Amino acid sequence: MDAVVLSRLLTAMTLAFHIIFATIGVALPVMFMIAEGLGLYKKDPRHIAMAKRWAKGFTITVAVGVVTGTIIGLLLSLLWPTFMKLGGQVIALPLFMETFAFFFEAIFLSIYLYTWDRFKNKWLHWLINFPIIIGSTMSALFITSVNSFMNTPQGFKIVHGKMTGVDPIAAMLNPSFFVRAFHVVATGGMTIAFMLASIAAVKILRNKFPQDRDYHTHGLKITITVGLLFGLLTIIAGDMSAKFLHNEQPEKLAAMEWHFKTERQADLVLFGILDPKTQEVKGAVKVPGVLSFLADNNFNTKVTGLDDIPKDERPPLIIHYFFDLMVFFGMFAFTISIVYLVLRKFKPAITEHPFMLYMIALTGPMCMLSIEFGWFLAEMGRQPWLLRGYLKVVQGATQADGLSLVLVAFAMLYAILGFSCAYVLIRMFRDKPAEFDVKQNQAFVGGE
Amino acid sequence: MDYQHIGITVLWTFLYGYIIIGAIDFGAGFFMLYAKITKQDHMISSLVSRYLNPVWEVTNVFLVFFFVGIVGFFPDTAYYFGSTLLIPGTVALILLAIRGGFYAFETYGKDSKFAWIFLYGMTGLLIPAAFSTVLTISEGGFIEKTDKGVMLNWLELLMSPYSWAVVFLAIISVLYISSGFLTYYAHKAGDTAAYRLMRQWFLIWAGPMLIICQFVFLSLRQHNAQHFNTALTHYWWLFALSIVFFLAALILILLKRNHGLAFIMIMIQFALAFFGYGLSKLPYILYPYVNINKAVVNDNMAIALVIVFILGLLLLVPSLLLLLRLFIFDADYVKGNKK
Numbered sequence: 081m082d083a084v085v086l087s088r089l090l091t092a093m094t095l096a097f098h099i100i101f102a103t104i105g106v107a108l109p110v111m112f113m114i115a116e117g118l119g120l121y122k123k124d125p126r127h128i129a130m131a132k133r134w135a136k137g138f139t140i141t142v143a144v145g146v147v148t149g150t151i152i153g154l155l156l157s158l159l160w161p162t163f164m165k166l167g168g169q170v171i172a173l174p175l176f177m178e179t180f181a182f183f184f185e186a187i188f189l190s191i192y193l194y195t196w197d198r199f200k201n202k203w204l205h206w207l208i209n210f211p212i213i214i215g216s217t218m219s220a221l222f223i224t225s226v227n228s229f230m231n232t233p234q235g236f237k238i239v240h241g242k243m244t245g246v247d248p249i250a251a252m253l254n255p256s257f258f259v260r261a262f263h264v265v266a267t268g269g270m271t272i273a274f275m276l277a278s279i280a281a282v283k284i285l286r287n288k289f290p291q292d293r294d295y296h297t298h299g300l301k302i303t304i305t306v307g308l309l310f311g312l313l314t315i316i317a318g319d320m321s322a323k324f325l326h327n328e329q330p331e332k333l334a335a336m337e338w339h340f341k342t343e344r345q346a347d348l349v350l351f352g353i354l355d356p357k358t359q360e361v362k363g364a365v366k367v368p369g370v371l372s373f374l375a376d377n378n379f380n381t382k383v384t385g386l387d388d389i390p391k392d393e394r395p396p397l398i399i400h401y402f403f404d405l406m407v408f409f410g411m412f413a414f415t416i417s418i419v420y421l422v423l424r425k426f427k428p429a430i431t432e433h434p435f436m437l438y439m440i441a442l443t444g445p446m447c448m449l450s451i452e453f454g455w456f457l458a459e460m461g462r463q464p465w466l467l468r469g470y471l472k473v474v475q476g477a478t479q480a481d482g483l484s485l486v487l488v489a490f491a492m493l494y495a496i497l498g499f500s501c502a503y504v505l506i507r508m509f510r511d512k513p514a515e516f517d518v519k520q521n522q523a524f525v526g527g528e
Numbered sequence: 529m530d531y532q533h534i535g536i537t538v539l540w541t542f543l544y545g546y547i548i549i550g551a552i553d554f555g556a557g558f559f560m561l562y563a564k565i566t567k568q569d570h571m572i573s574s575l576v577s578r579y580l581n582p583v584w585e586v587t588n589v590f591l592v593f594f595f596v597g598i599v600g601f602f603p604d605t606a607y608y609f610g611s612t613l614l615i616p617g618t619v620a621l622i623l624l625a626i627r628g629g630f631y632a633f634e635t636y637g638k639d640s641k642f643a644w645i646f647l648y649g650m651t652g653l654l655i656p657a658a659f660s661t662v663l664t665i666s667e668g669g670f671i672e673k674t675d676k677g678v679m680l681n682w683l684e685l686l687m688s689p690y691s692w693a694v695v696f697l698a699i700i701s702v703l704y705i706s707s708g709f710l711t712y713y714a715h716k717a718g719d720t721a722a723y724r725l726m727r728q729w730f731l732i733w734a735g736p737m738l739i740i741c742q743f744v745f746l747s748l749r750q751h752n753a754q755h756f757n758t759a760l761t762h763y764w765w766l767f768a769l770s771i772v773f774f775l776a777a778l779i780l781i782l783l784k785r786n787h788g789l790a791f792i793m794i795m796i797q798f799a800l801a802f803f804g805y806g807l808s809k810l811p812y813i814l815y816p817y818v819n820i821n822k823a824v825v826n827d828n829m830a831i832a833l834v835i836v837f838i839l840g841l842l843l844l845v846p847s848l849l850l851l852l853r854l855f856i857f858d859a860d861y862v863k864g865n866k867k
Binding site for chain 2: 136139140142143144146147148149150151153154155157158159160161162164165166167168169170172173175176177178179180182183184186187188189190191194195198211243244246247248249478479480481482483486489490493496497500501504508
């Protein structure tokens with residue numbers, strides 16, 4: 081295989097692995113902030129135990145997040161030196177700010193984890209959540225800004241092959257930044273909420289410690305409510321993304337919707353299989369006019385088709401499948417959350433039915449897959465560009481020897497890290513009932 | 529000062545910060561492994577983990593800060609170092625990942641495994657060795673510019689006495705700095721057994737430390753005469769002062785006095801040598817391809833980076849001080865009276 085393919089594979093593999101932990105890192109602090117706050121407010125040791133258990137699990141995932149984040153940070157220069165040389169002139173600012181945000185988060189996370197019993201006024205400890213969340217959100221925003229710059233570059237001019245007139249702020253606040261940042265944060269919150277709901281559902285189904293049932297159903301209520309709220313935001317963000325793509329990156333929208341001809345009243349294509357040779361779509365559900373409507377809130381809007389895009393600038397058509405799966409999995413979790421909350425209000429008994437619990441157990445992994453598919457869609461949808469309109473992927477890769485060896489080494493590393501991380505996390509909570517933690521924290525909230 | 533000098537000063541300072549706290553961390557891991565093998569771990573393991581638990585993540589950020597910053601201020605470095613460092617970079621990254629991951633698994637997880645401590649301890653010595661390649665390469669002579677791009681001449685690198693001297697310097701410095709800090713920390717904790725052990729280790733490593741520095745100097749003369757001459761003619765006093773501080777630290781610890789001051793002496797010793805090395809190397813980041821006067825990022829970006837850097841420090845310094853106050857300088861915490 082040549083260097084470009086290997087570099088792409090290695091980058092994709094690293095990011096796909098890192099994004100799991102990055103997503104957890106962005107939103108899990110929000111979850112334990114909510115739990116700790118509720119616990120202090122209601123003087124309920126169950127919530128405090130919940131916050132502590134989540135924070136404890138977080139220490140493991142954050143470690144893997146830190147090391148994989150370090151890896152991707154350096155790999156960018158190692159695999160794409162030409163791009164980083166060019167990018168360094170323009171995107172250094174958000175990259176640099178991301179490190180600051182990460183630094184800030186790391187400091188306060190350390191303080192948070194080791195000072196549960198340091199403060200007389202427990203709300204002081206709760207306040208430490210703020211710098212953590214500010215740090216983690218900011219670092220997500222800045223790094224998203226770097227990625228959106230690659231999709232919609234602006235803030236510089238190219239004169240005789242050299243970059244001039246660089247405007248760092250304009251590059252950072254490029255057209256796709258806000259939409260993508262919102263999408264990233266909303267889906268992050270949604271995914272974590274449902275991951276935690278899945279864990280609670282599995283624990284109830286397993287029923288290893290029957291005395292924990294109350295703790296876990298309580299957890300379900302909190303996590304699913306939060307999941308629903310972030311789910312709503314995600315839907316809004318998704319709609320904004322469609323409109324954005326229509327205006328700024330029509331080739332991505334066309335490829336992900338298999339929209340070949342530029343036309344008004346464009347159909348939305350759901351599912352289906354494409355015959356790559358004849359460009360015939362089989363078994364798809366076509367919803368007339370909806371693509372136009374999604375793009376611009378108007379059924380008569382003209383949507384650019386692939387035939388208007390030069391052949392060597394068309395993204396791969398496989399991204400349609402990622403789009404379908406992303407939307408389907410996300411909507412599944414969202415629907416389940418509504419069903420659960422409605423049932424809880426009117427027919428609480430059914431919420432404890434194993435079928436319902438199995439469905440909830442599916443939501444977390446599905447949301448995580450949605451995140452992966454969403455990123456595959458976003459990144460492959462920008463092919464063949466590395467820096468859209470300026471630098472093609474083919475021109476950016478390193479020429480160094482030994483890439484295949486490096487690829488194998490990293491693949492092994494991620495397998496080992498992923499396996500050990502799961503092993504440690506499962507062992508951490510397998511033999512320890514939540515009830516025990518709840519009792520331990522009775523004094524914490526000042527209860528009996 | 530112009531942007532490139534502000535930039536390189538900032539980055540060099542952060543690299544120095546990483547070397548000090550990274551060395552404490554790397555060395556602590558190795559001492560823990562060594563103590564475990566020689567069955568002395570009951571003496572130091574709680575001491576070491578009390579220090580490491582709250583700070584290991586922050587240590588890592590210093591490194592990230594450095595390599596993001598250098599690409600930001602001097603984008604050309606991304607091209608030259610990026611193209612040539614694929615293998616050493618990969619080795620360092622994998623070791624770093626194993627170390628960070630297994631440290632967390634060992635510390636926060638439920639069960640402890642010897643294999644994990646082993647990985648954690650051994651990587652502590654190998655990572656500095658892998659990273660020191662960057663410093664070696666930056667002296668020039670190992671990189672060739674061809675039509676295909678820039679290439680690293682491996683054979684040359686592996687055969688060079690200079691590159692080996694730097695590798696050993698990195699490893700010995702780690703053990704030296706780390707034992708110096710832990711001597712101070714154990715003394716502060718009032719942990720006599722650990723103190724005795726750490727002091728002994730410190731005294732053992734002080735000798736090789738002095739010797740390897742001379743080797744590095746001598747081999748640099750062979751490898752990059754220009755750099756060596758600048759160091760000798762303009763900055764000899766920095767290196768001389770560095771030796772004075774080395775002796776001061778050694779004497780204080782021999783006399784079992786002022787351990788805090790002794791560690792500060794060690795820090796100054798390294799600062800003087802490190803900045804002396806850096807100053808004499810200027811204006812080259814990578815000899816002879818990357819010259820800071822030519823490779824600096826465009827002006828607008830440089831201003832933005834400097835502004836962000838100042839704002840960032842206003843945020844970071846108080847936070848770091850808070851972290852230190854809560855864990856390193858809190859006597860009760862150090863003694864283990866607080867969890």
